[in-house]
Amino acid sequence: MEVKDFLSITHIIVFILSGLFLLFIDRPYLKKKGYTKDEKICRVVGFFYVFGIPAIYLLLSMFFK
Incomplete structure (x- = not known):
């Protein structure tokens, strides 16, 4: 796959x-x-969406061709 x-x-x-x-x-x-608590959660999720998801995609595409 x-x-x-x-x-x-x-x-x-x-x-x-x-x-x-x-x-x-x-x-x-x-x-x-x-x-403030919701703002911190929003910041973490936002950074994960912007930087984490593309990084995971690149790693997966390198290892599972």
């Missing part, structure tokens, strides 16, 4: 855009409202 069978570049783009939304739109809103 190849990585491209269950994860395409379109999925990666959607994850990156979702992460950017979390980091630049949702996180400042949560911070402004005073939801």
Whole structure:
């Protein structure tokens, strides 16, 4: 089974855009409202979506061709 069978570049783009939304739109809103715990969770998830998902995709595509 190849990585491209269950994860395409379109999925990666959607994850990156979702992460950017979390980091630049949702996180400042949560911070402004005073939801500090939610803001921290949002930051972690946003960074994971932007940097972690593409890294996982690259690693999987290298090892499971």
